Amino acid sequence: MNKATNVLTVEEAATRASYPLFVPFIMAGDPDEEATISIALSLQEAGAHILELGIPYSDPLADGPLLQRSAQRALKGGMSLKGALRLIRTMREHGLTIPVVVFSYVNPVLRMGEETFVKEAASAGANGVLIPDLPMEESSLISTFAKEKGLSVISLVAPTSAHRIEKIASQARGFLYCVSSLGVTGTRDAFPDEAYAFIRKVKETSTVPVAVGFGISNRRQVELLDGVSDGIVVGSAIMKIVEEQQEALTSSNKADRNQALNEIKTFVSTLISS
Amino acid sequence: MQQIYPDERGRYGDYGGKYVPETLMYALEELEEAFNAAWGDASFHEEYQDILREYAGRETPLTFAGHLTEHLGGAQIYLKREDLLHTGAHKLNNAIGQVLLARRMGKSKIVAETGAGQHGVATATVCAKFGLECKVFMGEEDMERQALNVFRMELLGAEVLPASSGNKTLKDATNEAIRYWVTNVEDTFYLIGSVVGPHPYPMIVRNYQRIIGDETKQQMQTCCGALPDAIAACVGGGSNAIGMFYPFLEDNVKLYGAEAAGMGVHTAQHAATISKGTRGVIHGSLTYLIQDENGQIIEPYSISAGLDYPGIGPEHAHLAESGRVEYTGVTDEESLEALSLLTKKEGILPAIESSHALYLAFEKAKQMDRNERIVICLSGRGDKDVETIRRRMEGESSDE
Ligand SMILES: Cc1ncc(COP(=O)(O)O)c(C=O)c1O
Numbered sequence: 001m002n003k004a005t006n007v008l009t010v011e012e013a014a015t016r017a018s019y020p021l022f023v024p025f026i027m028a029g030d031p032d033e034e035a036t037i038s039i040a041l042s043l044q045e046a047g048a049h050i051l052e053l054g055i056p057y058s059d060p061l062a063d064g065p066l067l068q069r070s071a072q073r074a075l076k077g078g079m080s081l082k083g084a085l086r087l088i089r090t091m092r093e094h095g096l097t098i099p100v101v102v103f104s105y106v107n108p109v110l111r112m113g114e115e116t117f118v119k120e121a122a123s124a125g126a127n128g129v130l131i132p133d134l135p136m137e138e139s140s141l142i143s144t145f146a147k148e149k150g151l152s153v154i155s156l157v158a159p160t161s162a163h164r165i166e167k168i169a170s171q172a173r174g175f176l177y178c179v180s181s182l183g184v185t186g187t188r189d190a191f192p193d194e195a196y197a198f199i200r201k202v203k204e205t206s207t208v209p210v211a212v213g214f215g216i217s218n219r220r221q222v223e224l225l226d227g228v229s230d231g232i233v234v235g236s237a238i239m240k241i242v243e244e245q246q247e248a249l250t251s252s253n254k255a256d257r258n259q260a261l262n263e264i265k266t267f268v269s270t271l272i273s274s
Numbered sequence: 275m276q277q278i279y280p281d282e283r284g285r286y287g288d289y290g291g292k293y294v295p296e297t298l299m300y301a302l303e304e305l306e307e308a309f310n311a312a313w314g315d316a317s318f319h320e321e322y323q324d325i326l327r328e329y330a331g332r333e334t335p336l337t338f339a340g341h342l343t344e345h346l347g348g349a350q351i352y353l354k355r356e357d358l359l360h361t362g363a364h365k366l367n368n369a370i371g372q373v374l375l376a377r378r379m380g381k382s383k384i385v386a387e388t389g390a391g392q393h394g395v396a397t398a399t400v401c402a403k404f405g406l407e408c409k410v411f412m413g414e415e416d417m418e419r420q421a422l423n424v425f426r427m428e429l430l431g432a433e434v435l436p437a438s439s440g441n442k443t444l445k446d447a448t449n450e451a452i453r454y455w456v457t458n459v460e461d462t463f464y465l466i467g468s469v470v471g472p473h474p475y476p477m478i479v480r481n482y483q484r485i486i487g488d489e490t491k492q493q494m495q496t497c498c499g500a501l502p503d504a505i506a507a508c509v510g511g512g513s514n515a516i517g518m519f520y521p522f523l524e525d526n527v528k529l530y531g532a533e534a535a536g537m538g539v540h541t542a543q544h545a546a547t548i549s550k551g552t553r554g555v556i557h558g559s560l561t562y563l564i565q566d567e568n569g570q571i572i573e574p575y576s577i578s579a580g581l582d583y584p585g586i587g588p589e590h591a592h593l594a595e596s597g598r599v600e601y602t603g604v605t606d607e608e609s610l611e612a613l614s615l616l617t618k619k620e621g622i623l624p625a626i627e628s629s630h631a632l633y634l635a636f637e638k639a640k641q642m643d644r645n646e647r648i649v650i651c652l653s654g655r656g657d658k659d660v661e662t663i664r665r666r667m668e669g670e671s672s673d674e
Contacts, residue, residue, distance in 0.1 A: 062295045
């Protein structure tokens with residue numbers, strides 16, 4: 001099969017999407033490589049605009065227990081940054097055409113070398129990078145390399161960013177990832193009231209689309225964010241289904257696998273379809 | 275002239291910086307501002323010095339180890355007695371400084387991580403004294419190794435929370451403490467226990483520990499009218515070592531850091547970060563760490579919970595690279611040998627952490643002249659380790 005050639009940039013995909021811009025996060029290699037490919041394609045089919053592909057890390061400081069367990073499973077299966085970049089190539093060969101953002105903690109990226117990482121990611125078919133523990137003060141080198149290769153470096157703003165919001169928003173590329181509330185990743189039933197004022201403020205400041213993440217798990221939250229943000233990033237809620245369905249997802253029986261993938265698609269459609 | 279570190283980006287040469295989630299960035303800015311204001315304020319120093327003197331028991335003595343010096347037949351051995359500080363280790367210097375800072379910032383809740391439990395005990399102690407709420411994360415494995423310290427923290431009114439990821443040791447406790455801080459950053463002060471973490475922590479902790487070296491310098495003048503020829507300290511995250519070394523960095527004094535070589539640096543069971551590590555980011559700071567070729571952190575090992583950490587403070591990474599400090603691995607067995615020797619010759623039972631420095635210093639002393647002097651930072655007392663030592667000795671004799 002041919003490599004997908006008609007892939008949009010992150011910014012194009014984010015700008016063209018009507019509400020909600022939907023950015024699912026999945027962990028590379030959980031429960032295994034093949035399942036990751038099928039999950040990615042299912043999410044595309046279900047309406048994902050951009051895929052965030054997580055690189056498993058031994059010490060994920062910004063993650064709650066669910067994504068920690070997910071990373072551990074992927075690491076046990078031998079997944080690595082290199083392996084995940086290979087996986088993107090394979091996904092492209094299997095027909096994944098939405099932009100892919102590589103989500104990695106900074107240490108695996110430094111170990112590979114920032115320049116090599118950007119080069120390899122671009123050549124594998126990635127369109128952006130998001131490094132949760134690389135604030136703007138430390139990101140100038142990777143941004144320079146990324147610009148050369150046409151990759152978007154996705155920035156995050158948090159409810160505690162205060163005076164930093166403007167500077168971060170003015171440098172944002174692709175879309176701006178707005179962290180909904182304090183804390184680590186994981187599902188939350190609702191956001192604190194003050195979250196909406198904060199997201200509005202970010203939206204006013206940002207020149208690129210704003211996607212809200214951390215804790216989105218139900219339809220009600222997505223409805224409440226309509227008119228406030230441009231979109232949503234959903235990770236833990238999807239990986240929770242992956243965890244529950246890990247046996248089915250790796251089953252040798254195709255019907256079992258499809259059944260599990262359908263669970264994911266059904267969840268997505270209850271979340272985003274109008 | 276030594277350049278002044280950290281620079282305005284929080285770097286020590288290449289090392290250091292702030293590699294943390296955006297949620298924490300503003301808190302770090304506030305912390306730096308508050309620390310700089312306090313450090314430049316004479317009334318802060320007055321309060322800090324008062325508490326160190328009247329509550330903590332400073333200054334700590336510099337003890338000449340005469341018997342031991344005679345036994346080894348080399349340089350004269352002096353011990354800087356942080357083991358005599360209230361709560362039994364140098365950790366209290368830093369806990370007091372940071373609690374005073376938290377109070378100035380109007381924060382009434384404290385979260386900390388602990389390995390051996392010494393930093394946890396120090397933090398719980400100062401929180402008890404000032405009436406602050408205290409939570410301490412501790413690896414499950416360490417809670418078992420240092421059960422006595424868990425009980426001490428609870429007696430002091432702290433809540434000890436088990437960290438159950440990874441090897442369940444200091445690295446994992448630090449991960450959990452940072453995750454807790456990310457969630458509660460608005461009302462909680464993170465009281466880090468060593469010269470690690472994102473800027474400004476390594477600078478703050480160094481400045482609160484440099485009293486060790488400052489006193490030593492004066493005491494050497496008083497007793498001997500000279501600087502020591504060499505100084506040795508153990509290095510976990512590196513706070514007692516940097517506190518001891520820092521005032522001597524520009525002097526003609528040899529500086530030796532002892533890191534934990536566990537079962538040996540040629541095995542996979544060690545925590546010898548400088549000897550065996552490579553560049554990378556751990557807990558918010560660019561430094562040396564023990565990792566695999568994919569940048570995944572490898573679980574360290576040491577008999578001593580306080581040295582069982584896969585990273586090292588960024589300033590040590592810089593001092594190793596510049597060659598100003600020489601870092602050497604010391605095994606479990608070697609440290610216990612030094613522990614026995616000091617206990618028998620001087621009637622001082624050191625912490626296993628400190629015993630790593632003792633072993634290294636004894637080896638150096640044997641090669642030095644009788645008129646030379648070496649100071650060892652005796653970072654803590656060994657009472658907390660008696661159970662570990664007993665098990666180890668009984669285990670060894672039943673193996674025979
Ligand atoms: C007695 C003692 N010495 C040394 C250490 C190691 O820490 P650092 O390297 O920060 O001094 C510890 C840590 O718990 C300790 O308890």
